[in-house]
Amino acid sequence: MARTNRRWERAPVAFKDLRAFLKKIEAADTLVRVKKEVDFDQEISAAIIKAGAAALFCEKVKGYDIPVVANLFADRRKIELALALQTKNPIEEYLKRLEKLKPPRLVRDGPVKENIVTGNKLDIPAALPIPVVNEKDGGRYISSGIIVAKDPEYGYNLALHRLQIKGKNRAGIYMSELQHLHLYYKRAEERNEPLEIAVVIGCDPSLYLASVVTGPPDLDEYAVAGALRGAPVETVKCKTVDLMAPAHAEIVLEGKILPHKREPEGPFGEFSKYYGPQGNRPVVEFTALCHRDRPLYQTIYLGRRQRDNVFLTSLPKAADLYRAAKEVAPEVKDVYLTPGGCGRYHAVISMKKMFEGEPKLVLSVVLAHRIGVKHAIVVDEDIDIYDPHEVEWAMATRFQFDRDSFFLNDTPIHLDPSSAFKRKTGLLTSKLGMDATLPLDVAYPQVCDVSKEVMKKVEDNWQRYLEG
Template sequence: MMETQMNTRDAATQGAFSATPFSQAHTWAEPSGALTLRGWLAHLARTGRLATIDRSVSLEHELAAVAKRLDGTQAAFFTQPGGLDVPVVSGFMSKRSWIAEAMGVEEHALLGRFRDAADAPIASQRVARGEAACQQIVHTDAIDLHALLPIPTHSEHDNGPYITAGLVIARNPRTGVQNVSINRIQVHGRDRMAILLLPRHLYAFQKAAEANGDALDVAIAIGVDPLTMLASQAITPIDHDELEIAGALQGAPLPVAQCVTNSVYVPAFAEIVIEGRILPNVREPEGPFGEFPKYYSAKEAREVIEVTAVTHRRDPIFHTIVPAEMEHLLLGGIPREATLLAHLQRSHPGVKDVHLSVGGVCRYHLWIQFDKKREGEAKNVILCAFGAHYDIKQVVVVDTDVDVHDPAEIEWAIATRFQADRDLVVIEGAQGSPLDPSTTVGQPDDAPPHLQGVSAKMGLDATRPIVYPAHVFTRVRIPGEDTVDLETLVAADNTAFDAYLARRHD
């Protein structure tokens, strides 16, 4: 990265900051394994799951096209993106099994492990300004994001380059407690960005600051470890810092450092941090942008971030998420699944597992495995699920013999255990996802926010009756099909069959 700004400083060598340290440690050793982005990428490389693209690729579409082709098979590491010497990585969390591996558990235990961390967060450990790896290089004057960072333009009709994998961190103006989220951010100026704020915690923070005529200080951390990335998507009540859930996932306090131009704390081992503030009463055009439902959201006036500093590690790595592909979907889906499972089990202990399907963009379609004891219970579970998160549009409840992670199993249960006149639940006019394009049908293009995202909800009770005659609903099964040892029974090659044919010929 070129360091041409007059106020660009190497904090580690010049002691640029005078803040009092929060700990006695003056050097911070690099964590191992999945606890930093670099450690996780090294692990993927050793196990053949990192593809290195060692030639120049265009930041406009080409980089995203390559990453999409590799999605779910290998992470993509671009060494020469757009003529800049800052590499770009994408897709390092694009398989469910990889995420479980980073968490150190089997795939079936993934939701339980995430839920345990969310229930028992660990307070972060504060590192003094200037001692954190993410502040080895500091830019505060004449910032030009396009010259500093390789920010891709992903989809065909995107209105320019977007930061898609940045953890947006802000403090509640009333309580000081932080919130972490991932928001799409369009970079449309040298030091100016437009951000999408949905009606969640960051939105509430911004509205509270704006009501007082104040800007809201923010930081965007890019290039964090997979566990911190996952923790950022936890669904928690307001005033619960997701960085503390990251610490619980890692099994130790997450090192954090205060920004150089505001009071926000960021992961100390982040590759890049953009510091800034959301300006009050300022809106600028943002979009169109290809979102997770695999459609474009429209151009609208959005809140604006004014950049005050960029800090980064030496030789930083930029992370981008290709919208609507597996890394994007799983990052949002798995934390939601863990939260939904906990929510449902509090009222319905018979709920055994849940899955947000990929076909439902890991947001809209929820499949629930349920041990039904009374008729009508499944409909109560459906209603409970709709109340758990407004994004949920369709719920299917199945019995415990049905694998909720297998779409064919779900379709089979609907085909053989569901009747629409008896087992269908429809709710009209409920709040749904504003990013679901079907909710905009019949609405004017400039519909006010309170009319956006109005959706119908559909629940399907695909459970068999508690009591049924004979074997009407008994699933066909062959004894021994799951335990038969094929390796001892099946010939390794075709010589046995050839010998059989020879005997028949004789």
């Protein structure tokens, strides 16, 4: 037993599948079970909102015998559970794991192949409890589908993309020009070929975290997931496309994005908490539905009161910014992408400033990064960047707009409604960097507080103070 424990401590936890992760969440008392039947038309979303930060398990969905699970990444604690992060600085541990990528391991068979439906029997909206997420969405949307694709030069890509159901075996897909799947599709279209895809719904949490990592086009997110979980992802060959899919996924849809074919897609409530407008976009034709016995359908709520998507995307993106910022300022301590900034648009960076002007080097790197941060604030290491009151205090008392800020104009961004509708520049936006650090060459007023010794005394003996 002791030997097993030591091995467990050396490596991160490797959840084999979604079900193992759900058990871990339930054991941590952060899972709510909804026993009353719910409708796929917005009622699932309303239950997700009502659950707050708790993970949700809807046992009965009207018209379906497949339960729906959601909110599995709804706060920082669940992200730490997903990756078994133990350190005070999760970003450091996250990046350390990525130093050793672990390519996937192909196996002969897996639970996802327990049921395979093809041909005329394929009826995806009848088979799966795909929700209508928000009131004015264009229809039912798969919001939690990890799209697996392959390019002859770049290899595998895994990424989250929305899919609007359009019939028994068809869907519309949105791909930003800034994303690698769009690059893969355009390269296939130039060859007059469809782009084969697999859509993974419900799986080991490391795959979801890997799917939102930023990197070069040839970065294999399967290998990223293996690094994060401490063991290779087991994959199986798909039935109708030349791709590998996770062997222990709950559901996998196989198909292809058709070349030179566009149809109306949208609107859809996006991570920006606004509806993304309708547009003519590529079309997916599905060729197979594979799923486990008694599968679980995992969904991600995107909308004004979203949590899942914000925390899912913020750690990988913050880690990329942290790594880039430390290249110009080694004393950067932490990076936080705030929930109010949709887990993307607003960054707060903690650092120990070594010389004047150094924070602006950090801000330049963060704002230029392809993640798309619009507003970035650098603060001293005494500020808790996860406490918005502390950050606001630093801005209020350590920041002068005329000397401590600068702008970047006409830089690319993804799904920012203010650039599309206020500046009317589409993918181009303006960005603001703010240095809220203390000056090194001025005797600044001291922060007032009780002594650490007295505070510790009271905290350590608080119950005795209450009892008298």
